[in-house]
Structure formats: C-alpha cells, structure tokens
Amino acid sequence: MGKEKLLLLDGNSLAYRAFFALPLLTNDSGIHTNAVYGFTTMLQKILEEEKPTKMLVAFDAGKTTFRHESFEEYKGGRQKTPPELSEQFPYLRKLIDAYQIKRYEKELYEADDIIGTLAKEASAKDMDVIVVSGDKDLTQLATEQVTVYITRKGMTDIEKYTPAHIEEKYGLTPLQIIDMKGLMGDTSDNIPGVPGIGEKTAIKLLKEYGSVEALYEQIADMKQSKMKEKLLDNEEQAKLSKKLATIFTEAPIEISLDDLNYPGPNEEELLNVWQELSFKSLIEKSDFQMEEKETAELKFDITENVTEDMLQDVMAVHVELENEHYHSCQILGFGFTDGVKTFFVPFEAVHQNEAIKKWLEDETKKKYMSDSKAAQAILKRIDINLHGVVFDMLLASYIANPAISGDDVATLSKEFGYTDVQANETIYGKGAKWTVPEIHVLAEHVCRKAFAIWSLQPVLEVKLKENEQFNLYHDLELPLASILGSMESEGIKVNISTLKQMGEELEQKISALEKEIYELAGENFNINSPKQLGVILFEKLGLPVVKKTKTGYSTAADVLEKLQSEHTIVKYILDYRQLAKLQSTYIEGLIKEVHSEDSKVHTRFQQALTATGRLSSTDPNLQNIPIRLEEGRKIRQAFVPSEKDWVLFAADYSQIELRVLAHMSQDENLVDAFKQGMDIHTRTAMDVFHVPAEEVTSNMRRAAKAVNFGIVYGISDYGLSQSLDITRKEASEFIDKYLQSFPGVKDYMDNIVQEAKLKGYVTTILNRRRYLPDITSRNFNLRSFAERTAMNTPIQGSAADIIKKAMIDMDARLKEEGLKSKLLLQVHDELIFEAPKEEIEILERIVPEVMEHAIELAVPLKVDFSYGSTWYDAK
DNA sequence: GGCGTCACG
C-alpha cells in the first residue's frame, strides 16, 4: 500500500471565497448556487489531481470560540452572512455527503483548529497532508509534510504554500506568519495588531528579530523611532493578537484519522444533488454519467387482452402520442401502473377494448396522468370521454415552478430527481430519423413514463401543499384542463371561401405595391428581407439611419414611420408589410390549419407554458387574430358559428389589469376611480395634468393611457419615452407626477420589489408563483428586468387567475342552466362563445354576472359583451 | 435555428 494522503478542507472559508468570487448563479427553483458551484469545481479539480485516500471538510461550529474568552471582540464588526450564502449551506452539506466525504465541526473551535490538529496528527503518522482554504492564515500550518492550498480568483486557480514557497514569497518561515499577523493584525477577524504596522514593516522586523517575543526582549536596544513607540505602546495587544492568530493544534476532537477514509463519491447521490442544483455542465462532463444512466429495472407486461380486474381504482396511465399535435396524430400505446403491476397496451388493443373504455370514462376510477388535456382530446377522437383525472404531473410541475420548460414526462421527472425515464429523442430519434422502435422498447419506455408519474404524484402533492399552492393546482388548473380540452376538441368553424376571396384581393393589392416599390427603388429586390430592404433604403436611397439592430439597419415599423416624410417609398413599404403579414400568417397560414372533416380550426391552448400563468395558443394561434386595423379585422369575418342560426358571443373584461393593480395596491385614488366607474385614462390625465375632466384633451388622455400601460409593465422612463415619442426627461416627469397622484401604487411597486428580493419570488392573488433569481444580480440589466417583472407578474398573473376561475364558473353555469351554448376561445381578458340565438338573452345576463364575480376584488370588475353572425360582428 | 418583424392582450 502506498503512502496515505489526507485532504483537509476549510468549509466555511471556501464557501465564502466561492460566494464572492462567482456571480450569483441560481438553480431552476431560484436557490442561489454560486458558493456550492465554486466549491464543487474546486473539489473536482483537486480530487482529480491529488487522489487523496482520506478526507475531511471542517466547519466553524458557531458564533463563539475559545478565542472570545481572551478577546471578546474577536471577529467582531463582521457583516452578517448574506442570506444568499446562508441558504447554500444545507446544499453544501448535502453535496459533501454525496461525495462521501466526512464533515466535522466542534463547539468552541474553528475549522482552522480542527484542521491544524488533524494535520499535526497525520504528520506524526507520516502521511502527506494537503490543507485547502481560502484564508491565508492557514499557511502557518505548512511543513515538509503539510502543503497548504489557497484558492485564488475563480476557485480552481490554486496557490500552493510549502515552507519553500513561503520563504520565497515573504522571507519567513511558516510559523513566522503568525508573528506577522500578530504585528499587523487582521481587520477581517478584528485582530488589532500594532496600529501603524503593516505587512512590509512586520516582515522587516521579523527578519531582524525572529519573533514577536524576541522582538520585545530586545526592544530596549532598538533605536528611538515612531515605530518603537508604537511597538512599546501596544506590547500586550501584539502578544494577544499573535495568540489569537495561532491555530490551535491540540483541539479535543472526537474524530480520528481512521474515520476519514475516502471511498469516492456515491455517484447516484451526487448526480441527484447536481440535478437539484442544476449543475448541467458538470452533469454532462461527468464520466460516471453513463453508468448512472442505467436505470433501475422495471418489470412490465405487454398485453392485448385487458380485463376489468387488471384496472384498479387508482392508477397512473400514460397515453403515448406520436407528437405534440394531438388533434391530428396517432396514439402509439398506453402504459398503466398501480405501483405493483405495470403493463403496456398497444393502441389497436385499446381501440377494441370495452373494459378500458369503461375504466377511462369512469369518474370514480382515479387516474394519475401527465398532460391529461392532450389525452382527453385525442381519446375524444376515438369516442372515449376521459374522466376521473385526479393528478396531472404537467400541471403540478408548472404550478410548482412555471419556469420548468418541457412537457414530456422524462424532462419533468428529472426536475424532481427521478431519472428512470429516457428522453423521447433517445427512443424515437428526431427529425427525418424519427421512427417507432420495436414493441418491447416502446412498451418499456411508455411503462417507465407511467411509473414515473405514479412515483412523483406524492412528491408533487407534498411540494404544492408546502407552498400553499395545492388549491390553485387542484381546484383551478386541473378542472380548467378539461374545459380547455373540450374547447379545443369543439374547435371553431372557419369559412375558407371567405379567406380565399380575401386572399385574392390582397394578392392584387400586394403586387401593385410591389410594382410601385420596385419602381421607386429602381430595381427588384426581396422586400421581405430586412437586409436587402436596409440596403435599398439606407444605402441606395440614402435615408437617415434612426436605429440599428445587432445585424444591421432596423427597418421596423416605428423606424419607417419616422422616415415617411423623407421618401414616398416608405409608405408603400409600410402598406406592403401590413398586407404581406395578413396574407402569409392570417390567410395562407390559417387555411393550412383548417381541418377538412369539419371545416374547423382546433387550436391547442398551452396551459403550462407562460411565466405569468396566462394561456398561449398554437396551431393556429387564435389569441392574435387582427383587430386594431380594419383591413386585418376583416379576417374575423371568416370565423363563424358551427350551426345555422347560432351566433358568436364575445365578453371581455374592461381594464382588468388596472383593476387588479387597484386591488393589490389599495391605492385610494385608483380604487375610488374604479368605484365611481370613471374612464380610467381620463381620470389619470386629470390627476397627472391637474385639470378638470372637461379640459382633458385627447393628447392628454393618450399620454395618460401610455403611462397606465407603463405602470402595469413595470415602468421605465426610457420605455415610456419610446411609446410616446418624447424625451426621457419628459417621460420621467410624467412618471413622477403619476406616482405623486397615486402614492399607493408607488408603495406597492417599491414593496413588491423588496418582497421579491427577500423571498426570491412573487405571487398572484391565487398564490401562483414566479421565481426571479436575477432580482439580486449585480448585472444592472438582469436586475432591472427582474424588477420590472416583479411589478408586472402579480398583475398579469392575477388577471390570468381571475379569467381562469371565470371559465370554470362559466362552464358549471352553462351545465346548470342546461344551455347549448359553448365556450370556444379565451383571449387573455375575453371569452368567446357560440350560442343558439334563443340563448343570447340568457348569456347577456349570466356571462357578465359570472365573469364579474369570479373573484371579488376591492374594486368592481366590469365586463362588456356583444354578439354577431361572425367574430367580426361580435364587436 | 437565430433573428427581425409584427399580430394580439
């Protein structure tokens, strides 16, 4: 057996060092990780280079140490540990445990003393010893057998202190380092030393006299000087300082060298901890990743004959799809598990199986799923009405943290430390290489998903309850998923011939504009290419450059609008752009999405995507159909009811975000304005410009409206100046005036940013959370962004909470009243229904009633509504 | 696949 090598780490000092050396990184849940990360990279490097046989990380035990007996002020005046660092210590301990390295701390002693004691003991047994710290004081421990590693900037840069290195650097022996500190003191530990003596003088004196004691023995012979006076005045203090700086190498520790054997890391545990900390680069680099990836064995069957007795009262079930387009793709198979028996059923077998259909439709048979909305929608296509979903992993994860990206079971599971599911890409390949594997591979993959959902259900339930978010998840998002699924499956009818006709008319106008533009440019070019357009406008025609992008000249609409007076081509380009957008996105794009079987579009509402709690809509996006400009608005004429003598009925919240702001800020002025039912922008203009209502001009109202928008977005003078095309100074004055008129809003904004800094997240009315790790960033940009987000998210998110609740209430109400009317779309602050004419009167009564009372605020909610034979006419 | 642009709330 070779020589033993002992590695002793100074836990506290290394954590502090790493914390201040690295930017404030965070994991996906918003916990700061920079100290743990720096510690880990340092450790990885040293482990690789040194291959120790024994290891220990020593920590300081508490506030007081034996040193305080002789000097009360020891380490006094220290800043208290920043909370961003404190929160990392539990993770640091977890990490060390995963490495299977011993940790130790001892009441009344510092990490230094534990390290000194063990270093001495190990030296006596002829071991090689390496001490690692961020604190140079420990260099006093260096001997022929003990090398002291001090980390420098970046943590992996290490300076190795041997006696020879210390001699070279200071001209002193390691033990004289203590004398040096006795003379010069140490501000960080509040060790006084001799005032006026710094490093240079201390070294000079020690070279001459050898030690503090020898110096004072011979001080009588020293020739008179200011320095001599200072030394004489502070003799006691110098001696005390030396004592304080001396590492105690005979601490009464209970741990022995035999306890310190280092077996190497528990790779599984370590990966879990890294996973939790989001150390993605380390996970990728780790060479044990491959072995670890080997998942635990899962026993499962493949069965075509499912009988009733196999389907339990509570099961996880996963419906495996070809891709995310569940309104058109195929089902590949089903995975079922109750934690004991796990089995795969191919699609064909389910299709024909009455027992499975009955079980899936049975409300009392409880299902744990992930993305139950997708399952509901695709099952509907084969005439199965899914019921009894009591857990949806996708939604639970989203509520726990909306920043979790990815909607497949493998990705979600990993977020919560469960790694026994393969990525879809691994099983199917991607792009052109996508292919369904042989049935055993497919079956195992799907079964593993079901098992993951089964395993994580209790984990997520506990987490949501801890965060007081279980109700939000269970009573809001979960029932909403089913409602959204029905809305998607129902779809909305599109009149293709209307679209085609509009397309033809557009085509004419577009080619006419094209001709004009080529004429004025003097050449043909691709108008759709910002690059080519930039060359024409700013080089060939010599128009002034207003704004640049990363890649060249900006040709955005706000820029072109400023250039209109410079050249007639500009207006043509603006018109061309507008029409080209309509043609490509809303005519051609929409036609591609219409299902031929029913002439309907079936959007997919993404329920677990946005950072704020809003929905989004894809394929097609029905939340951004044009309305602001008449030409575009006409697109809405193509959206029609699915049955004859029905109408489209639209109801929207008026100023919901400002009402939410009034509620949350409790600003008296704003609350009052809404209670009186005033036009909020006019009211804002009155307050900001100090004029009565009748003197508010349209320009004043426009400015006030922009300020109101800005307030909701987390205002900045720059942003407001851009939107109103005024100077920053003017914008800043507007904002000041606004905040003077609405002091409650100012307090709210200040407080919400403070709260975000303290907690690391902000919340909505229904306790939806958004983590804001950048809120403490030292990067101005990142921090400012996070601050604006802290102001905006509770507003936008609470508005989302309200309309989601309204959808649930509305769904119940339609059923209660036995109406045929159907909810089809949600567009952030409005709901769109289709309804038989004879139900219009009822909707006019119940829709506003339900929406206005979805959640009671300190101000009334107001809903406007209308209906017509097309979406365009519902205005 | 990233970027610029533009549609919506």
Next chain:
DNA sequence: ACGTACGTGACGCCC
C-alpha cells in the same frame, strides 16, 4: 455607466 417597457406565436430570411 449600464440599456429596457410585460406576456405570447408565426412568418420569412439567411446561415
């Protein structure tokens, strides 16, 4: 001194 309005999705271009 920093360089921004908040939240989305789809299109065409270009590498």
